[in-house]
Amino acid sequence: MRSKNMPDGRKSSGRKKSTFIEEARRRQIVRSAITTIAGAGLAQASLARIADEVGISKSVISYHFDGRDELIEEIVTALLAESNRFIRSRVEQESGCPAKLRAYVEASFAFMAGHRDNFVAMVDIWGSFGTAEAKRAFNATAYDPCRRHIESILRKGQQDGDFRDFTPRTLAATIQGAIDGVMLQWVFDEAAVDLAECAAELTAMFDLATRNPAGPDPVTGDGR
Amino acid sequence: MRSKNMPDGRKSSGRKKSTFIEEARRRQIVRSAITTIAGAGLAQASLARIADEVGISKSVISYHFDGRDELIEEIVTALLAESNRFIRSRVEQESGCPAKLRAYVEASFAFMAGHRDNFVAMVDIWGSFGTAEAKRAFNATAYDPCRRHIESILRKGQQDGDFRDFTPRTLAATIQGAIDGVMLQWVFDEAAVDLAECAAELTAMFDLATRNPAGPDPVTGDGR
């Protein structure tokens, strides 16, 4: 059983008894919950309904999770982790910051295209961070790292002489913003935007916006 | 009294008896509801809580609105109308498509900065469109017009020879996406992004991305 009212204040941090079936069930529940949320909205995704989707009893969820809140928290974590893992692997395969930046954008859109439910659910969940504090916390633990990743690419590119002189932090926010903004429209209506075209437009635009007019410094970068 | 169960199927379409106090109350309720939603989240913004914020009884809301759904609908309408009116007026003051485009972006950010609650509430509400159909409807009636506006500017600019050759629809989606994406980060954490800097970065980027390398055709456009 998952730890609930342990003497210490710690919540479900005890991942000790990770029975195979335990973790499997958790993943299964998280998966079905994402599907349910994406299909019916977070508000309609009650424990009963999620349980229905999985084909189990409601209390099974209560057994494996400390409550609805923890389930949603885990969903968020899972969604972000899955996306980030994919993007980072793609970026790392490239050498040279311009290529890495392009890979970041393209990977973001590629992952979207194949995991629509993830993002529909994500947008639904975004609206559930009631307090400003919760919003800030989410931003700090989940959103900011993405910007930092871009920022590091940009900064490195500047050092290499591939990129012109700009404020890495601001441009990183702008780039991530553009990606998420297009994603948002696509979540509202799949047919409203063409992901591939937007991706192409964005990569071209960011290339233009970051390129160093003086050309690169050392070896990397051919100014393609 | 607002029409509720009129013989005909029409809902609250009878805006006939727009008593001064009636419309005043509605605006008041909408305002307070936005504040409540922005402060506590849509889920926590129950009729009781909103009524508390206004300082009236719960049933007053039920009296002036046909239900919670209609209230939220009106909130969405009000939020978008307010924002669009501001942006459009700014755009129309400019002559020349490059200037209009810049005005669109700058006005978007300027309005944000002065109406944070509006956007926090908006993001919360975004997550409440349960079904895919509701999402599509929102996109069609509220979101798409914004893109169309940008699109018309871009298309006109191409005709004038101020802009290069691109797909107006796609670039419009990209521009609106970039604005909303940055807005989203700012909603999560006010301190996470610098709106003014992002606005500057975006205007510069879009200018670069739209400019016609061959220069303008007729009179308008100085290639500043």
Place this chain on the structure above:
DNA sequence: CTAAATGTAGGCCATGCGGTCGAAAAACAT
């Protein structure tokens, strides 16, 4: 084989919700 643990089911409950109702109050017309 048996006993302890782990996992599951279904019913139960307190809570808070949106919405309704009739009476009271306020605004208005005459």
Place this chain on the structure above:
DNA sequence: ATGTTTTTCGACCGCATGGCCTACATTTAG
């Protein structure tokens, strides 16, 4: 003043939800 209409109030209802509890099933350990 008086009657009429518009607006407000507080109590109330039915309902869905998240969480809890007890009993039952299944797996694991000795």
